[in-house]
Amino acid sequence: MSATLFDKLWDAHVVDSIDGTDVLYIDQHFIHEVTSPQAFDGLKTRGISVFRVEKTLGTADHNVPTINQHLPIKDPMSKAQVKKLSDNCAEFGVELYQLGHEKNGIVHIIGPELGVTKPGMTIVCGDSHTSTHGAFGSIAFGIGTSQVEQTLATQCILMNRPKTMRITIDGALAKGVFAKDIILYIIAKLTASGGTGYFIEYAGSAIRALSMEARMTVCNMSIEMGARGGMIAPDTVTFDYIYGRERAPKDKQWSDAVTYWSTLKSDEDAIFDREERFDAADIAPMVTYGTNPGMGIKIDAQIPEVLDVASFDKSLRYMNFHKGQSLIGHKIQHVFIGSCTNARIEDLRIVADYVKGRQKSKDVSVMIVPGSKQVEAQAKKEGLDKIFTDAGFQLREPGCSACLGMNEDKIPSGEYCISTSNRNFEGRQGPGARTILASPLMAAAAAVNGEIVDVRQLY
Amino acid sequence: MKKLTTIYSTAVPLPIEDVDTDQIIPARFLKALTRKGFGNNLFRDWRYYGDGNEVKDFVLNNDMYSGEILVAGNNFGCGSSREHAAWSLDDYGFRVVVSSFFADIFKANALNNGLLPIQLSKEELQKVFCAIEKNPKAEFAIDLEAQTFTIKDSESIFSFDIGSYKKMCLLKGYDDIDYLLSQRDKIEAFEKQQVIY
Ligand code: SF4
Numbered sequence: 247m248s249a250t251l252f253d254k255l256w257d258a259h260v261v262d263s264i265d266g267t268d269v270l271y272i273d274q275h276f277i278h279e280v281t282s283p284q285a286f287d288g289l290k291t292r293g294i295s296v297f298r299v300e301k302t303l304g305t306a307d308h309n310v311p312t313i314n315q316h317l318p319i320k321d322p323m324s325k326a327q328v329k330k331l332s333d334n335c336a337e338f339g340v341e342l343y344q345l346g347h348e349k350n351g352i353v354h355i356i357g358p359e360l361g362v363t364k365p366g367m368t369i370v371c372g373d374s375h376t377s378t379h380g381a382f383g384s385i386a387f388g389i390g391t392s393q394v395e396q397t398l399a400t401q402c403i404l405m406n407r408p409k410t411m412r413i414t415i416d417g418a419l420a421k422g423v424f425a426k427d428i429i430l431y432i433i434a435k436l437t438a439s440g441g442t443g444y445f446i447e448y449a450g451s452a453i454r455a456l457s458m459e460a461r462m463t464v465c466n467m468s469i470e471m472g473a474r475g476g477m478i479a480p481d482t483v484t485f486d487y488i489y490g491r492e493r494a495p496k497d498k499q500w501s502d503a504v505t506y507w508s509t510l511k512s513d514e515d516a517i518f519d520r521e522e523r524f525d526a527a528d529i530a531p532m533v534t535y536g537t538n539p540g541m542g543i544k545i546d547a548q549i550p551e552v553l554d555v556a557s558f559d560k561s562l563r564y565m566n567f568h569k570g571q572s573l574i575g576h577k578i579q580h581v582f583i584g585s586c587t588n589a590r591i592e593d594l595r596i597v598a599d600y601v602k603g604r605q606k607s608k609d610v611s612v613m614i615v616p617g618s619k620q621v622e623a624q625a626k627k628e629g630l631d632k633i634f635t636d637a638g639f640q641l642r643e644p645g646c647s648a649c650l651g652m653n654e655d656k657i658p659s660g661e662y663c664i665s666t667s668n669r670n671f672e673g674r675q676g677p678g679a680r681t682i683l684a685s686p687l688m689a690a691a692a693a694v695n696g697e698i699v700d701v702r703q704l705y
Numbered sequence: 706m707k708k709l710t711t712i713y714s715t716a717v718p719l720p721i722e723d724v725d726t727d728q729i730i731p732a733r734f735l736k737a738l739t740r741k742g743f744g745n746n747l748f749r750d751w752r753y754y755g756d757g758n759e760v761k762d763f764v765l766n767n768d769m770y771s772g773e774i775l776v777a778g779n780n781f782g783c784g785s786s787r788e789h790a791a792w793s794l795d796d797y798g799f800r801v802v803v804s805s806f807f808a809d810i811f812k813a814n815a816l817n818n819g820l821l822p823i824q825l826s827k828e829e830l831q832k833v834f835c836a837i838e839k840n841p842k843a844e845f846a847i848d849l850e851a852q853t854f855t856i857k858d859s860e861s862i863f864s865f866d867i868g869s870y871k872k873m874c875l876l877k878g879y880d881d882i883d884y885l886l887s888q889r890d891k892i893e894a895f896e897k898q899q900v901i902y
Binding site: 266281294308321323327372374391403404408659671 | 720721722723725727728731732733735736737738739740750755778779780783784785786787788789791806807808809810813814817818868869870871873880881882884885886888889891892895896899900901902
């Protein structure tokens, strides 16, 4: 019988079922400092060890400073949390890329970068953007701390099988339109809850044409429409990306792996619970104007005239925007280029390409935060750090940074930040902060101009 | 995990849609190392001004409303996977959240902590909001075994869905982890036949 890629992989990982709920085997578990301490405590209370330490990998990312990482963390609670992760990993024998380690970084950046993330796997992490790893043709999704504990204890979680949705995007993207715009466009079409209950497969020629890093950007934000995860069937782009990475299969194992990975696709006549189709030519550079990622518009469109919906009005009040308004020319005070959505080397190159020889506006502060130590090192190797410094951009050390108002990097109340991250919720970047989500090029252009511009005008 | 069988209570109305986990518990309060104490910061930035003073008209600060049931607008709990959202609702004293739609991860996290998410239709949810608006002390009855939600004043009875496994866990106070630990032999057998790269 024909099946979707998702169903094939899910079926291959079901250990058992109880009353319609599946015991799903997890091939790879990533952990970080925020959602793991209570899970390790659970193991201690039960007096049990980590069932498969070799399938568990830790990093410190959410709660770390992004300057002076060699100094002790100032905030005592952040410091205690990061230390707790080290202590727990040491006690249970879990491999950890601690703060300052040359391979430290945001969990969803380092997994793929190290070659840990591979096609056909089931991957979980106590973080909703685990969906990023689906770009490799794996089932990857975020879990809560109780499930982190389950995974540590048994390498399995209990879960009901989600429904499947295929989103097909055919055609070519216009200049100035990036993976970030594709996903913001999709979320704007389907709404912030439109994907709830589904696991998405992205398909079509526009998706195939994306680089591996761009595919990760798309899958990363699947959760922003409520979908548990998003995946893209692996192909030569995937294999080329993995080849030679530290944890990639080697020699004979490599060719066996590629042979197997090449079979990972939905059958021609597979039936999805839902199908959506979009035309790549219809996608423009996107910006959000509200307080959920579904509130996005094409840069040359106006904020919609939604009549008297309390939550919509509340959202616009928070952002201090009004119906019918265009965001072109809107002044911003901060630019944040970073997060697991857009802090890979390609993102930094896009920014550098544009800002080379230009200067940031004097009214804007710009933070550029690489996703990992390796991205940071690569940027320096390519001389991008110099371009950024010359432009007045501050290149910082890796971490989640201003993606979430948890560490030292926050946006002040009432001020606007154009951000390459994934969430524009109220207070996400700090209490009262006003977030506008966009692509790295949109962010870079706003940094230089001090206001939001349509990047298609740059060409 | 606490058992949950029946609940009789008044309810707190929060008729806002798309309440995300950053509102339920902002990231800066996720630094604790235990599951306790998150209730103090539940809905922190809606509940308090930056200077720590109460926002008088926010429902949790309004003496008119109380109870173990939170009734919220569509798409409750969207956003992050932080289980702290469920912990903070539970720690505050809620045992049930009612909405017309829940985000998946939130729903799973709630169920794993003995907090019951009850999904009603949009019309039913509207009736619940109306009942509270008419009488802030309106009482509601939840019977998990029968899967019913009753508005006592009007005797309207709504039924809700819950997976049979999770229902059993809540009724008996079982954790998933107890069940999974009992399955280790099967898990090891599964591993033996798995080919991985
Ligand atoms: S960068 Fe942001 S979204 Fe990504 S893992 Fe960190 S906090 Fe979560």
